Amino acid sequence: MSEAQDYIDELARRRGYAFRLHKILAGADLDLLKAMDGMVSQAYLTERRLDKRTKELLFILSLTVMRAPHTQIVTHIKLALAAGATPEEILEAIEIALPEAGIVAFQGGVQAWAEVVGAPEIEPRAD
Structure with missing residues:
Protein backbone atom coordinates (compact mmCIF):
# COMPACT_ATOMS: atom_id res chain seq x y z
CA MET A 1 0.00 0.00 0.00
CA SER A 2 1.23 3.52 -0.68
CA GLU A 3 2.37 5.99 1.94
CA ALA A 4 -0.46 8.36 0.95
CA GLN A 5 -3.08 5.64 1.37
CA ASP A 6 -1.65 4.58 4.73
CA TYR A 7 -1.67 8.20 5.90
CA ILE A 8 -5.25 8.98 4.86
CA ASP A 9 -6.41 5.73 6.50
CA GLU A 10 -4.69 6.72 9.76
CA LEU A 11 -6.01 10.30 9.57
CA ALA A 12 -9.58 9.06 9.15
CA ARG A 13 -9.17 6.63 12.03
CA ARG A 14 -7.79 9.29 14.41
CA ARG A 15 -10.26 12.01 13.50
CA GLY A 16 -13.32 9.91 12.77
CA TYR A 17 -13.59 11.49 9.30
CA ALA A 18 -11.58 12.48 6.24
CA PHE A 19 -12.83 15.46 4.27
CA ALA A 35 1.99 19.55 8.28
CA MET A 36 -1.66 20.65 8.43
CA ASP A 37 -2.66 17.49 10.25
CA GLY A 38 0.06 17.99 12.85
CA MET A 39 -1.17 21.48 13.68
CA VAL A 40 -4.81 20.42 13.78
CA SER A 41 -3.96 17.36 15.86
CA GLN A 42 -2.22 19.50 18.48
CA ALA A 43 -4.91 22.19 18.63
CA TYR A 44 -8.01 20.03 18.18
CA LEU A 45 -7.43 16.31 18.70
CA THR A 46 -5.08 16.35 21.67
CA GLU A 47 -6.91 16.78 24.95
CA ARG A 48 -4.98 19.27 26.99
CA ARG A 49 -7.10 21.63 29.09
CA LEU A 50 -10.34 21.27 27.10
CA ASP A 51 -12.07 17.94 26.65
CA LYS A 52 -13.31 16.62 23.30
CA ARG A 53 -16.93 17.63 23.97
CA THR A 54 -15.97 21.25 24.66
CA LYS A 55 -13.65 21.39 21.66
CA GLU A 56 -16.41 20.08 19.38
CA LEU A 57 -18.82 22.75 20.64
CA LEU A 58 -16.21 25.42 19.95
CA PHE A 59 -15.46 23.92 16.56
CA ILE A 60 -19.16 23.96 15.62
CA LEU A 61 -19.39 27.60 16.64
CA SER A 62 -16.30 28.58 14.65
CA LEU A 63 -17.41 26.61 11.58
CA THR A 64 -20.82 28.29 11.77
CA VAL A 65 -19.29 31.75 12.05
CA MET A 66 -16.97 31.05 9.13
CA ARG A 67 -19.87 29.72 7.03
CA ALA A 68 -18.04 26.44 6.51
CA LEU A 81 -23.04 14.19 20.07
CA ALA A 82 -20.70 11.18 20.19
CA ALA A 83 -18.51 13.08 22.70
CA GLY A 84 -21.49 13.57 25.01
CA ALA A 85 -22.88 16.96 24.03
CA THR A 86 -26.64 17.24 24.03
CA PRO A 87 -28.61 18.59 21.07
CA GLU A 88 -29.58 21.58 23.23
CA GLU A 89 -25.95 22.36 24.08
CA ILE A 90 -25.00 22.22 20.41
CA LEU A 91 -27.84 24.55 19.45
CA GLU A 92 -26.80 26.97 22.19
CA ALA A 93 -23.24 26.98 20.84
CA ILE A 94 -24.59 27.76 17.36
CA GLU A 95 -26.80 30.53 18.78
CA ILE A 96 -23.68 32.38 19.97
CA ALA A 97 -22.91 32.99 16.27
CA LEU A 98 -26.03 35.09 15.73
CA PRO A 99 -25.02 38.44 17.23
CA GLU A 100 -21.47 38.39 15.85
CA ALA A 101 -21.77 36.59 12.51
CA GLY A 102 -25.36 37.41 11.54
CA ILE A 103 -28.42 35.55 10.40
CA VAL A 104 -26.91 33.95 7.27
CA ALA A 105 -24.12 32.21 9.18
CA PHE A 106 -26.50 31.31 12.03
CA GLN A 107 -29.02 29.85 9.58
CA GLY A 108 -26.40 27.50 8.13
CA GLY A 109 -25.53 26.18 11.57
CA VAL A 110 -29.16 25.72 12.60
CA GLN A 111 -30.01 23.89 9.39
CA ALA A 112 -27.08 21.50 9.85
CA TRP A 113 -28.08 20.95 13.49
CA ALA A 114 -31.73 20.30 12.59
CA ALA A 126 -53.31 27.93 6.60
CA ASP A 127 -55.88 30.64 7.19
Missing part, protein backbone atom coordinates in the same frame (compact mmCIF):
# COMPACT_ATOMS: atom_id res chain seq x y z
CA ARG A 20 -12.43 15.80 0.53
CA LEU A 21 -9.58 18.28 1.10
CA HIS A 22 -7.66 15.63 3.04
CA LYS A 23 -8.19 13.05 0.30
CA ILE A 24 -7.05 15.44 -2.42
CA LEU A 25 -3.94 16.52 -0.53
CA ALA A 26 -3.02 12.91 0.28
CA GLY A 27 -2.50 12.37 -3.42
CA ALA A 28 -1.37 15.84 -4.44
CA ASP A 29 0.84 17.10 -1.58
CA LEU A 30 1.27 14.60 1.23
CA ASP A 31 3.90 16.74 2.97
CA LEU A 32 1.49 19.67 3.28
CA LEU A 33 -1.28 17.36 4.52
CA LYS A 34 1.06 16.02 7.19
CA PRO A 69 -19.45 23.85 4.12
CA HIS A 70 -22.62 22.18 5.39
CA THR A 71 -20.92 18.77 5.47
CA GLN A 72 -18.20 20.03 7.83
CA ILE A 73 -20.71 21.44 10.29
CA VAL A 74 -22.77 18.24 10.13
CA THR A 75 -19.67 16.10 10.74
CA HIS A 76 -18.71 18.06 13.84
CA ILE A 77 -22.27 18.05 15.20
CA LYS A 78 -22.20 14.25 14.98
CA LEU A 79 -18.80 14.16 16.68
CA ALA A 80 -20.07 16.47 19.45
CA GLU A 115 -30.71 17.77 9.96
CA VAL A 116 -28.52 15.81 12.36
CA VAL A 117 -30.84 15.80 15.39
CA GLY A 118 -34.09 15.50 13.43
CA ALA A 119 -35.56 18.71 14.83
CA PRO A 120 -39.23 19.09 13.98
CA GLU A 121 -40.37 21.99 11.86
CA ILE A 122 -43.61 23.65 12.85
CA GLU A 123 -45.46 24.76 9.76
CA PRO A 124 -47.76 27.77 9.89
CA ARG A 125 -51.43 26.97 9.71
Whole structure:
Protein backbone atom coordinates (compact mmCIF):
# COMPACT_ATOMS: atom_id res chain seq x y z
CA MET A 1 0.00 0.00 0.00
CA SER A 2 1.23 3.52 -0.68
CA GLU A 3 2.37 5.99 1.94
CA ALA A 4 -0.46 8.36 0.95
CA GLN A 5 -3.08 5.64 1.37
CA ASP A 6 -1.65 4.58 4.73
CA TYR A 7 -1.67 8.20 5.90
CA ILE A 8 -5.25 8.98 4.86
CA ASP A 9 -6.41 5.73 6.50
CA GLU A 10 -4.69 6.72 9.76
CA LEU A 11 -6.01 10.30 9.57
CA ALA A 12 -9.58 9.06 9.15
CA ARG A 13 -9.17 6.63 12.03
CA ARG A 14 -7.79 9.29 14.41
CA ARG A 15 -10.26 12.01 13.50
CA GLY A 16 -13.32 9.91 12.77
CA TYR A 17 -13.59 11.49 9.30
CA ALA A 18 -11.58 12.48 6.24
CA PHE A 19 -12.83 15.46 4.27
CA ARG A 20 -12.43 15.80 0.53
CA LEU A 21 -9.58 18.28 1.10
CA HIS A 22 -7.66 15.63 3.04
CA LYS A 23 -8.19 13.05 0.30
CA ILE A 24 -7.05 15.44 -2.42
CA LEU A 25 -3.94 16.52 -0.53
CA ALA A 26 -3.02 12.91 0.28
CA GLY A 27 -2.50 12.37 -3.42
CA ALA A 28 -1.37 15.84 -4.44
CA ASP A 29 0.84 17.10 -1.58
CA LEU A 30 1.27 14.60 1.23
CA ASP A 31 3.90 16.74 2.97
CA LEU A 32 1.49 19.67 3.28
CA LEU A 33 -1.28 17.36 4.52
CA LYS A 34 1.06 16.02 7.19
CA ALA A 35 1.99 19.55 8.28
CA MET A 36 -1.66 20.65 8.43
CA ASP A 37 -2.66 17.49 10.25
CA GLY A 38 0.06 17.99 12.85
CA MET A 39 -1.17 21.48 13.68
CA VAL A 40 -4.81 20.42 13.78
CA SER A 41 -3.96 17.36 15.86
CA GLN A 42 -2.22 19.50 18.48
CA ALA A 43 -4.91 22.19 18.63
CA TYR A 44 -8.01 20.03 18.18
CA LEU A 45 -7.43 16.31 18.70
CA THR A 46 -5.08 16.35 21.67
CA GLU A 47 -6.91 16.78 24.95
CA ARG A 48 -4.98 19.27 26.99
CA ARG A 49 -7.10 21.63 29.09
CA LEU A 50 -10.34 21.27 27.10
CA ASP A 51 -12.07 17.94 26.65
CA LYS A 52 -13.31 16.62 23.30
CA ARG A 53 -16.93 17.63 23.97
CA THR A 54 -15.97 21.25 24.66
CA LYS A 55 -13.65 21.39 21.66
CA GLU A 56 -16.41 20.08 19.38
CA LEU A 57 -18.82 22.75 20.64
CA LEU A 58 -16.21 25.42 19.95
CA PHE A 59 -15.46 23.92 16.56
CA ILE A 60 -19.16 23.96 15.62
CA LEU A 61 -19.39 27.60 16.64
CA SER A 62 -16.30 28.58 14.65
CA LEU A 63 -17.41 26.61 11.58
CA THR A 64 -20.82 28.29 11.77
CA VAL A 65 -19.29 31.75 12.05
CA MET A 66 -16.97 31.05 9.13
CA ARG A 67 -19.87 29.72 7.03
CA ALA A 68 -18.04 26.44 6.51
CA PRO A 69 -19.45 23.85 4.12
CA HIS A 70 -22.62 22.18 5.39
CA THR A 71 -20.92 18.77 5.47
CA GLN A 72 -18.20 20.03 7.83
CA ILE A 73 -20.71 21.44 10.29
CA VAL A 74 -22.77 18.24 10.13
CA THR A 75 -19.67 16.10 10.74
CA HIS A 76 -18.71 18.06 13.84
CA ILE A 77 -22.27 18.05 15.20
CA LYS A 78 -22.20 14.25 14.98
CA LEU A 79 -18.80 14.16 16.68
CA ALA A 80 -20.07 16.47 19.45
CA LEU A 81 -23.04 14.19 20.07
CA ALA A 82 -20.70 11.18 20.19
CA ALA A 83 -18.51 13.08 22.70
CA GLY A 84 -21.49 13.57 25.01
CA ALA A 85 -22.88 16.96 24.03
CA THR A 86 -26.64 17.24 24.03
CA PRO A 87 -28.61 18.59 21.07
CA GLU A 88 -29.58 21.58 23.23
CA GLU A 89 -25.95 22.36 24.08
CA ILE A 90 -25.00 22.22 20.41
CA LEU A 91 -27.84 24.55 19.45
CA GLU A 92 -26.80 26.97 22.19
CA ALA A 93 -23.24 26.98 20.84
CA ILE A 94 -24.59 27.76 17.36
CA GLU A 95 -26.80 30.53 18.78
CA ILE A 96 -23.68 32.38 19.97
CA ALA A 97 -22.91 32.99 16.27
CA LEU A 98 -26.03 35.09 15.73
CA PRO A 99 -25.02 38.44 17.23
CA GLU A 100 -21.47 38.39 15.85
CA ALA A 101 -21.77 36.59 12.51
CA GLY A 102 -25.36 37.41 11.54
CA ILE A 103 -28.42 35.55 10.40
CA VAL A 104 -26.91 33.95 7.27
CA ALA A 105 -24.12 32.21 9.18
CA PHE A 106 -26.50 31.31 12.03
CA GLN A 107 -29.02 29.85 9.58
CA GLY A 108 -26.40 27.50 8.13
CA GLY A 109 -25.53 26.18 11.57
CA VAL A 110 -29.16 25.72 12.60
CA GLN A 111 -30.01 23.89 9.39
CA ALA A 112 -27.08 21.50 9.85
CA TRP A 113 -28.08 20.95 13.49
CA ALA A 114 -31.73 20.30 12.59
CA GLU A 115 -30.71 17.77 9.96
CA VAL A 116 -28.52 15.81 12.36
CA VAL A 117 -30.84 15.80 15.39
CA GLY A 118 -34.09 15.50 13.43
CA ALA A 119 -35.56 18.71 14.83
CA PRO A 120 -39.23 19.09 13.98
CA GLU A 121 -40.37 21.99 11.86
CA ILE A 122 -43.61 23.65 12.85
CA GLU A 123 -45.46 24.76 9.76
CA PRO A 124 -47.76 27.77 9.89
CA ARG A 125 -51.43 26.97 9.71
CA ALA A 126 -53.31 27.93 6.60
CA ASP A 127 -55.88 30.64 7.19
